Each structure stands twice: as C-alpha cells, then as structure tokens.
Amino acid sequence: MVDTATKRQIPLLPLRGLLVFPAMVLHLDVGRAKSVQALEQVMEHDHQILLATQKEISIDEPTKEDIYTVGTIAKVKSLLKLPNGTVRIHVEGLKRARIEQFVDEGDFLQVEALLLEDEDSQMTPQLEATMRNLLKMFEQYTKVSKKISADTLTIVKDMTDPSQFADVIGANLPLKLAQKQELLDTTSVEKRMMTLIDILNNEQEVLGLEKKIGQRVKKSMEKTQKEYYLREQMKAIQKELGDKEGRTGEVASLRERIEKAEMPPSVEEKALKELDRYEKMPPNSAESSVLRNYLDWLVQLPWTTETEDQLDVIRAEEILNEDHYGLEKVKERVLEYLAVQQLTRELKGPILCLAGPPGVGKTSLARSIARSLNRHFVRISLGGVRDEAEIRGHRRTYVGAMPGRIIQGMKKAGSINPVFLLDEIDKMANDFRGDPSAALLEVLDPEQNNSFSDHYIEEPYDLSKVMFVTTANNINTIPGPLLDRMEIIPIAGYTEVEKIQIAKNYLLPKQKKDHGLSKGMLQVKDTALQKIVRYYTREAGVRSLERQLASACRKAAKIIVSGEKKRVILTERVVEDMLGKPRFRYGLAEVEDQVGAATGLAYTTAGGDTLSIEVSISPGKGKLTLTGKLGDVMKESAQAAFSYIRSRSEELEIDPGFNENSDIHIHVPEGATPKDGPSAGITMATALISALTGRPVKKEVGMTGEMTLRGRVLPIGGLKEKSMSAHRAGLKTIIIPKDNEKDLEEVPESVRADLEYILVSHLDEVLPHALGEKQ
Known part of the structure; x- marks a missing residue:
C-alpha cells in the first residue's frame, strides 16, 4: 500500500523511452549505477520507488530538468541480478505523484514527492x-487493430474502477511518450477518458483511411477534412464537458x-435565492448573464468593510495646512467634525457643500479631507447628468x-465610510428621463x-457612514430642497497676497518637478510672482x-537644454520676455472723476468683478434705452432708479x-x-444723477446695493x-448697505x-460720498 501522507521522500528511478501507469505490471531491466543503488535501497525498506520518465532518451546522467515532474510510485515485487551486471525487476504501478524537489x-x-x-x-x-463510450470505442479499435x-x-x-480503467487503456494504446505523459x-x-476518446477516434479514422486506400475506394477523405472533423468534434466534447464543470465550480x-461578503441577512437571503435560480438556468440564456452580473455586484459591494478613522485633530490640521493655504473656515469645519467624532464616535457623516468659483481648490480640498481622516476617497x-438612472x-x-x-x-x-465627492452638483439638469x-x-x-x-441592487444600502462633500460654482442653480440638505461653506477666492504664497509654496514646486527642473535651475522672485498675478491673471x-x-x-x-544658461532667474523685468505682453490692466479704477460713469461691484461664478455703468443724456422726447x-432684474433696477429720480427731481436739483x-x-x-443681479440699483441711480446734474462720480469709489422706489438701500x-x-481694481472706498455690516468679518x-x-441705508447717504462738486 502507498503511504497515506501527502508528501514523502522516496528514491527515484528515471526511465528511458518508457512510462509506467498506476495498475500497470511489467518487467524492467536496470543498468545504471545510481538506479541499481536506488533499487537496493528500496529493497531494504518498503519496496516502493518513484518511476519518472526522462524527456530525452540519450541522456545517461539526467538532472532534475531532464525528468518529467509527474511519475508513478511503484512497488518492486522482485529483483533479479543478471550476469551482465544489470538488474531485472518486477514492478506494479500504485499511485501518481509529483516531484516537488x-x-x-x-x-x-x-526526491520529495506529493x-x-x-x-x-x-x-x-x-x-x-463516458466510461461506456470509451469502452465501446476501445472494442471497435481492437476489432480493426491487430496490436491489442x-x-x-x-x-x-x-x-x-474508472481511474484504473482509463490507465489500462492508455497503457495499451500505441501512443507517443509525450501523449502518455499528458495522460499521466x-x-x-x-x-x-475524454482525451482517450479523442485519441481512439483519431486512430479509428486513420485506420479507416488506411483500409479505404488499400481497397482503392472511390471516396477518400482529404487530410484537411479529417482534421476539421476531428477538431470540431473535440471542440463540441470539450465545450459540453467544460460548461458543466465550469458552472458547478462557478456556483x-x-x-x-x-x-x-457579510451582507445583511435579508440581502444574503436574496443573493442565495438568486444563486439557486442561476444554477438551474441554461448557460446560454440571456437572463443567465444578467443574473451573473447582478450577483457579482452584490458580492463586490462593501457591506461591512470599514476603515478606521484617525481621529487626531492636530495631525488633521497639519495635513490640511500642508495641502492648502488659507481656507480657514473650511478647515475649521472639518476639524470640528473630527473633534465631535472623537468624543461621540457615532456622528453621522455631514454633507458639506464647498461653493465657490473655479480654481479655488474645492476638489483637492475634499481629497485632503479624506487623507486627514485616513479614509478612502x-x-x-x-x-x-440629466438622467435619474445615473x-x-x-x-x-x-x-x-x-x-x-x-453604488458604483x-x-x-x-469601504462603507469613504469621503465621497459629488463634483459640480450645480450643473445637473433634468428632462423627460427624470430629475437626478x-x-x-x-x-x-x-x-x-x-x-x-x-x-439595480433592489436592496437597501447603508450610506449613513459616508462623508459626502459636494462642490458648486453657483448655489443659485441648485434646487431648494437639495440645497437645504447641505451645509454651505463658501470659498470666495484668494487675495493677491494669498495667491503669491500659494504660487510660491505649492504651484511653483509642483510645476518645477513636472518639468524636470531642480531647485537651482529656476528661481522666481516674489516681485515677479506679484507681476504675474496682477497683469497675467484675473480670476x-x-x-x-x-x-x-x-x-x-x-x-x-x-533655455537650459539649449545651453544658453545653466540657471534661470525670473525677475520682474524679465517676466515680459518669458510670458509676453501683460494681458490685463491692474487697477480698473477710473483715471479721473467722470460725469455719468459709476463703478459697481458684481458677484459672478468666477468670483467678484467690477462693473462700469455709463449714462448718456441727449436731447429727445424722454426715451430710456438700456x-x-x-437681465430682467437689472432692467428693473434701471426703471426703479429712473422713477425715483423723477419723484425727487427738485431735491436733487434736476430739471x-x-x-x-x-x-x-x-x-x-x-x-x-x-449681466444680471439684484445689487446694481444704487450704482445706476448714482450714474443717472451724475449725468443729469453734471456732478462727477469720484474715481476711487465703488458701490453695491439694491434700492426701492423710496430710495431705501x-x-x-x-x-x-x-x-x-474692488481691492484688485485699485478702489479705495466702497459704499455698501448698512444691513451688510455683519458680513465685514468675512473679508x-x-x-x-x-x-x-x-455703510448706508438710503440713497441720500450715498450721493455725498459718491459725487464730487459740479465743475
């Protein structure tokens, strides 16, 4: 009997031009010294030896690379030493084994064999x-062939025994050594068995062809036809067999x-029920692939996998400061969330909406939040997106x-607690496919x-541990109910000083690395950065x-690659040589006081901007042209300013x-x-009064505020x-509504x-600060 251990050490006997199957009994003559020594060793112990075939017959001293890895453990029943120095043994194959080392x-x-x-x-x-089919073909083969x-x-x-049955047939067929090794x-x-059926089928076709050729039969099968027939039959058998085995293993x-997957009990029950349906379905049915995809989604979703938060407020603050300059309000909100989490460990994920113009770092800030929490992003x-199914x-x-x-x-x-960024939530639309x-x-x-x-999933999925972060350029386009569910954190933009620091500490090192410039190859002066910010960007x-x-x-x-210089220093004087002529004029304030021209302040999706409003008076019949x-709101502001001036013409000393x-x-x-918005009322009124009275508007004054027909701001x-x-445009004075005094701390x-x-509450308070004396 074979040792029941999975692995064992056993002597090896390499065979030349011969392969022994399990259940095969035969005599062998052994002449090589090492082989004889191995036989003497096994006869002193359990009489068992591993018989493995050499790949090449001509090699006398085979190494491990010259011997097939799979062989047969055999029992040496008897050993007889012949006069010529060789040994004749009687062996019986017992079990397949693979050489491990x-x-x-x-x-x-x-060797050590498995x-x-x-x-x-x-x-x-x-x-x-399959066994009956193989026996039938073997019987047919023995009738035609005289070799068995x-x-x-x-x-x-x-x-x-099926295994012994297949091995005995394989041992008695006139096969090449490589074919027998494949069977082993x-x-x-x-x-x-299927391999043997293919081989017998092929042999029968060959024998049939030989017989037909010998009898000079009229119809002969061409070689290509024979090969096509054999290949197609082999494919059909393999496909049928493979599908069955594949489906069983797959299920x-x-x-x-x-x-x-540690699904909730209801979801697991549904998944197992669908799996039973899938197992009973025909493999080629359309619903089978649909059901397989559904099961794949269920098992690939994280149901309980959760990353552990690193609730270290100090470390989180360091990461946020390392990744972003400024943005104190956003950082403070994230640190507050971390602090509460550290105390309760049960706070539901907040929904933060980072609202601001493009390029202020909303998306990258969300990534930094994930890093500070040690969560997936x-x-x-x-x-x-305009389809609800999205x-x-x-x-x-x-x-x-x-x-x-x-779900994707x-x-x-x-994990079930990532930082999930919903980017550009203000740019969704809706149509006949629903409202996303x-x-x-x-x-x-x-x-x-x-x-x-x-x-698609049809089962409830828990999103309560997800920290949702959304971004928007303009919250006015977000539907009210959706806006109500989010905590708005405005990111207004950066001041000139902040931009210079960001360029110096974040953007420039990143660009130098991306362009293969070492620290000493390019040096940029602060004055050059200031000039680039002022005259080459407006954002x-x-x-x-x-x-x-x-x-x-x-x-x-x-410059460096061409050999002109080994080091480039970007100063204020050479900025134009590097980047061309300035694209913007820094400081949009008027050069001198103007009659009928007032500077307003506007809020756009790209941040703040200045808005010049001009009024021209010409002889006519009272026609008002805009x-x-x-937009409609600004047109109404102009009409309101016009009506207000008509009602107060005497006080304003206007005809x-x-x-x-x-x-x-x-x-x-x-x-x-x-252009549109509810904040141009006092600017239009001031420009109109200036044009009608001839009093110039002070060049350093900007203003913002809506007004009523009675003049209230x-x-x-x-x-x-x-x-x-206004600061970027070079203005010195800003007139704002008194009710906005509380917002000054955000500046x-x-x-x-x-x-x-x-701070003003009525238009009468605006005019003394905005208008100069009549010239």
Missing part, C-alpha cells in the same frame, strides 16, 4: 456514460463569496442595466440614507496662475421735465457678456468677493485694511 543527488536520486489524488474518482452518471489482444479487452471489460499528468478521470465560488462628476441605477429588466453612480462609487471605494437632483435628496439626507435604494482661483507658471517653466527648460445685454425733453441711454460695457450677497474685486484682513467701507 530533489532531496539528495549522492549515490542515488532521492501524492496526487484523482479529482473525480467517485462514479457519477456522467462518468459512467482479446485478453486485454476481457480484462478491461471486467474493470469497475491528468488527475481528472473524466478528462483523461460554488459565488456561494463562498456571498458567505464571506471617491469622486464622481455630476456635470451634465443616480438610482437602471432596473434589471433593461438591456445593459447597471447600478447608479452612487461605493464599489470603487471598497430629486434622486440625490435621499442620498444627502442623513435621516434617510441609511437605507438608500438603488433600482478668483489659481488655475490660470498655474498655467502661467507652467509656461515659465517650459521657457526655462528650453444696452449691455442686461423736472428732463423725462420729456431728453433721451437717456444707460450702457454697461462688455455687451457680449450677460437693500442688503446684497457676496460682499467678500466684491470687496476683493480678509489684508483687503479690509486697504479699503474704507461706508
């Missing part, structure tokens, strides 16, 4: 059918993955159905998202600034009949750009952005120090 190569070869068990030795209906005796056929017919390597009994693998862009997924009845972006993002994250913003209401509601329902963020720095790095790289591509004998033209330059939004635009200290704020 060579242990000793001294007097004889010894015993190989048959994969499917138990009799099954499929195995029995009738006794051998009788022995084969009496066998009941195969541990699947069914696969071994077992899926069942194991479902059990390991996943981002999806909602720009242009959020909630498609129903499985549709062709090509798949889960929505939320969770699969990508691989309405679908997001459930996602972003902390009271509901613990059981988010995706149309709230730093995206355009980064492009300009990239351009400077490319120019420097060219140009500059104004009461101006509306009958003069045409008034109000124009806002840059007519190709649409109403509060506005975006004071921080407007203040920064950066460096901007507030350079500006004088005048």
